[in-house]
Amino acid sequence: AQSVTQPDIHITVSEGASLELRCNYSYGATPYLFWYVQSPGQGLQLLLKYFSGDTLVQGIKGFEAEFKRSQSSFNLRKPSVHWSDAAEYFCVRTSGTYKYIFGTGTRLKVLA
């Protein structure tokens, strides 16, 4: 079955440091990939999406992600983390159907 893996359940970084959140998807048809962020007690906000074309995708809040077919990965990056980035991050895929397949999420903690 198609799946999404986020290997890191928790990540802690210092404010101002760079960030990379990992996401791997299972083999299947060309996936549509998304990254969402969820602050405590809130819904999910779309950071960026990949459907086709340029494999480096720019999103909101200074985030970017790179699609690497050879590695089945879609890692999220930010060059300098702000304290307000502390949240839960979900990698999501679809494959031609409307249903989302969620990763288990990565909880980001930012140290002052």
Added chain:
Amino acid sequence: GAVVSQHPSWVICKSGTSVKIECRSLDFQATTMFWYRQFPKQSLMLMATSNEGSKATYEQGVEKDKFLINHASLTLSTLTVTSAHPEDSSFYICSAWTGGSNQPQHFGDGTRLSIL
């Protein structure tokens, strides 16, 4: 753009009562709306999919008589938790989708339901 409003954001009620949660797409028309349930520190679990004017499709293991879904218009879907019990306490999130294959789902802010 693409704002989804979910109401109420928090509700506490007694066991045995029914609770209605509304999900509205404010600036776009949603062909499809989704209802999710999220347990603490877990990912989202899809409960059901609703399309305007038709019956909702429920995921396996979700009681359709317990969780009533109505999608009355292209901008409004409601989830009613009937005869709620403490085990129904959870965080419920809706999302709305325009139906395009390259379009993302847009999520509401969720409803925290607590059944006493």
